[in-house]
Amino acid sequence: MSLLSVRDLTVKFAMRDNTVTALDNISFDLAKGERLGIVGESGAGKSITGFALMNLLSRPGFIDNGKILFEGEDIANMSDAQMRGIRGNRMAMIFQDPMVTLNPVLTIGQQMVETLMAHRKLSKAEAEQIAVVKLREVYIPSPEERLAQYPHELSGGMRQRIIIAMALLLDPELIIADEPTTALDVTIQADIMELLLELCQSNKVGLILITHDLGVVSQMTERTLVMYAGKIIEAGRTREIINDPQHPYTQGLINALPQQTKPGMRLKQIPGNMPSLTAIPAGCPFSPRCEYVRDHCRTTRPEPVQYAHVEVACHEVNRLHRENSEEQSA
Amino acid sequence: MKDAMSDGPLLELKQVEKRFDLDQGFLETIKMRNGKVIREKRSVHAVNNVSLKVDRGEALCVVGESGCGKSTVARLIAGLLKPNAGEIHYDGTRIDNQSRRSMIPLRKKMQMIFQNPYASLNSRMNIQQALEEPVRYHNPGFSRGEVRDKVAEVMRSVGVDPSWSARYPHEFSGGQRQRIAIARALTVDPEFIIADEPISALDVSIQAQVLNLMLEAKDQRGLTYLFITHDLSVVQHFGTRVAVLYLGSVCELADTATLFENPKHPYTRALLSAVPQLKDDRPNHIRLRGEIPTPINLPQGCPFQSRCAYANDRCLAEQPRPVQQPDGSMVACHAVEEDRMVD
Ligand SMILES: Nc1ncnc2c1ncn2[C@@H]1O[C@H](COP(=O)(O)OP(=O)(O)OP(=O)(O)O)[C@@H](O)[C@H]1O
Numbered sequence: 001m002s003l004l005s006v007r008d009l010t011v012k013f014a015m016r017d018n019t020v021t022a023l024d025n026i027s028f029d030l031a032k033g034e035r036l037g038i039v040g041e042s043g044a045g046k047s048i049t050g051f052a053l054m055n056l057l058s059r060p061g062f063i064d065n066g067k068i069l070f071e072g073e074d075i076a077n078m079s080d081a082q083m084r085g086i087r088g089n090r091m092a093m094i095f096q097d098p099m100v101t102l103n104p105v106l107t108i109g110q111q112m113v114e115t116l117m118a119h120r121k122l123s124k125a126e127a128e129q130i131a132v133v134k135l136r137e138v139y140i141p142s143p144e145e146r147l148a149q150y151p152h153e154l155s156g157g158m159r160q161r162i163i164i165a166m167a168l169l170l171d172p173e174l175i176i177a178d179e180p181t182t183a184l185d186v187t188i189q190a191d192i193m194e195l196l197l198e199l200c201q202s203n204k205v206g207l208i209l210i211t212h213d214l215g216v217v218s219q220m221t222e223r224t225l226v227m228y229a230g231k232i233i234e235a236g237r238t239r240e241i242i243n244d245p246q247h248p249y250t251q252g253l254i255n256a257l258p259q260q261t262k263p264g265m266r267l268k269q270i271p272g273n274m275p276s277l278t279a280i281p282a283g284c285p286f287s288p289r290c291e292y293v294r295d296h297c298r299t300t301r302p303e304p305v306q307y308a309h310v311e312v313a314c315h316e317v318n319r320l321h322r323e324n325s326e327e328q329s330a
Numbered sequence: 331m332k333d334a335m336s337d338g339p340l341l342e343l344k345q346v347e348k349r350f351d352l353d354q355g356f357l358e359t360i361k362m363r364n365g366k367v368i369r370e371k372r373s374v375h376a377v378n379n380v381s382l383k384v385d386r387g388e389a390l391c392v393v394g395e396s397g398c399g400k401s402t403v404a405r406l407i408a409g410l411l412k413p414n415a416g417e418i419h420y421d422g423t424r425i426d427n428q429s430r431r432s433m434i435p436l437r438k439k440m441q442m443i444f445q446n447p448y449a450s451l452n453s454r455m456n457i458q459q460a461l462e463e464p465v466r467y468h469n470p471g472f473s474r475g476e477v478r479d480k481v482a483e484v485m486r487s488v489g490v491d492p493s494w495s496a497r498y499p500h501e502f503s504g505g506q507r508q509r510i511a512i513a514r515a516l517t518v519d520p521e522f523i524i525a526d527e528p529i530s531a532l533d534v535s536i537q538a539q540v541l542n543l544m545l546e547a548k549d550q551r552g553l554t555y556l557f558i559t560h561d562l563s564v565v566q567h568f569g570t571r572v573a574v575l576y577l578g579s580v581c582e583l584a585d586t587a588t589l590f591e592n593p594k595h596p597y598t599r600a601l602l603s604a605v606p607q608l609k610d611d612r613p614n615h616i617r618l619r620g621e622i623p624t625p626i627n628l629p630q631g632c633p634f635q636s637r638c639a640y641a642n643d644r645c646l647a648e649q650p651r652p653v654q655q656p657d658g659s660m661v662a663c664h665a666v667e668e669d670r671m672v673d
Pocket residue numbers: 013022040041042043044045046047048049059060061212276277
């Protein structure tokens with residue numbers, strides 16, 4: 001059985017005059033201990049997916065349809081009380097901004113002990129001991145002393161490591177990390193990613209890593225979902241998607257990276273912008289920007305199909321493949 | 331007409347220092363030390379002894395971690411800040427000691443683009459107004475028609491439809507706004523552009539649009555850039571030379587190709603190894619030990635000592651000076667100088 005199984009998940013936002021669809025019928029699975037990346041441009045629906053999985057959507061957002069099976073149990077319709085047994089306990093979330101999770105007026109120790117004691121029958125001394133162990137696991141120097149410190153007394157990199165320690169506090173089976181290092185410097189980002197990878201591997205924790213950085217996804221995950229305008233347009237093994245993307249949008253994203261073009265030469269750009277939720281085109285959402293577009297793309301929505309090791313939602317994937325291989329042999 | 335002066339570098343920074351004082355009031359500065367009352371001012375040492383040259387047609391990229399002084403360098407050059415010591419020369423003329431008034435002719439030659447396009451665009455002006463303003467300012471003799479033509483020409487040159495000129499900044503996407511900000515900078519035909527993280531807030535596909543625009547301007551108008559970014563793949567693509575900054579000091583300065591092929595300073599090496607590669611699934615970065623010191627209490631000796639695996643007693647005592655290497659790069663590191671780094 002999958003650890004997580006998402007089926008036809010649709011999330012909408014109730015606006016003043018109408019409702020808009022932020023996630024449109026998305027389905028995917030995550031095996032125990034598997035690491036999955038979710039990539040896409042700003043506004044594609046990555047964070048909304050994370051919030052929906054944690055059952056953390058707040059008005060005006062709501063789950064309109066679909067199932068979220070966590071170890072076989074549907075959490076999409078669970079009450080807050082039921083969710084409390086799962087959220088933070090068996091499923092944890094790491095946000096881009098550590099201060100979303102950390103309480104500025106409590107010490108690190110108070111916050112960790114409080115979380116532990118809320119979910120486990122432990123004495124304060126026992127909880128403190130576990131906290132120290134977890135801080136040591138994330139390479140926080142002199143962890144005993146850190147327990148007495150407040151979040152603002154720590155550097156950004158250290159705060160993010162503490163967040164990871166807190167996410168791991170109750171030995172969850174799944175961690176959802178939403179751009180966990182975007183606010184940090186490159187050298188610190190690399191340390192934190194390596195740490196997260198190490199901890200997930202050694203504790204067999206499943207990871208959903210939300211990011212717009214294809215390099216990060218490539219290093220951290222086994223499988224990847226590519227999102228565009230609230231839909232999954234390509235899914236498969238990360239290696240396949242990076243090396244041989246099938247969807248024109250994924251191809252465009254990868255080709256637009258500076259490292260794909262000789263220094264100083266014109267970069268390959270995707271024309272236009274991602275549509276806003278209120279103006280998602282009929283048919284294929286990528287059609288106004290797609291160089292391979294055909295008439296039926298503008299009217300008929302492409303459904304995901306298995307193609308060359310990946311699942312891809314594009315009408316023209318066969319033709320593209322044929323043209324590309326002709327180009328290469330010519 | 332280029333005069334004889336233009337043989338030298340377009341821009342030169344000579345041993346520039348910038349400190350920001352933290353304690354404003356007199357009382358804040360009174361401290362007790364060993365039983366004696368002393369007056370002590372704390373300050374941020376944002377830029378320390380920085381020397382740089384930018385030649386015409388070059389794109390010098392400045393990289394480094396948050397707080398290392400990149401934006402301060404940009405603002406010093408643009409005349410928005412005055413250095414505490416050192417000199418800044420533009421096209422052979424010293425500019426850091428000039429009044430705002432005498433800087434006006436220079437304003438036209440030097441334009442600045444910020445990370446947040448809202449910072450370069452006034453939200454209450456539509457695009458036509460935003461673009462007209464600098465054209466009028468720098469060309470007081472232009473007729474209405476000439477102004478309008480110039481604005482339309484500039485909009486087209488950055489791929490924004492001139493018929494959108496009545497729209498306001500919030501009606502554009504981030505990439506369009508940044509392109510308009512660049513258009514605004516280009517309206518006055520500058521020769522030098524200071525760009526402070528101009529694409530960091532944008533998505534990959536939009537980054538490509540904006541970067542292409544800047545490359546085009548470089549090739550077609552012979553523009554010179556000082557380009558600040560933390561994205562090394564952008565540096566590799568756009569930069570002709572790179573200055574790596576750490577805690578306000580230049581630790582390595584080299585041609586882009588040389589820096590990426592053969593980084594020498596321990597910090598540069600760690601930085602390059604930390605970039606996640608697209609097609610390499612083994613993270614193999616150099617782990618830095620220690621925490622980043624703040625520029626408030628700068629250590630004596632090498633600024634990188636607290637995180638450097640090669641630090642020794644000399645590094646703690648003596649600040650390394652930039653030394654020219656056989657391949658032309660400048661490196662400020664004792665270990666490199668003493669040739670005691672193992673490859
Ligand atoms: N409270 C809300 N009301 C209406 N629309 C919303 C709300 N929150 C998010 N959205 C919209 O939902 C869409 C998806 O947002 P989401 O935050 O998931 O994007 P993302 O992929 O995480 O982007 P980013 O990379 O910028 O974080 C966006 O178009 C956003 O404007």
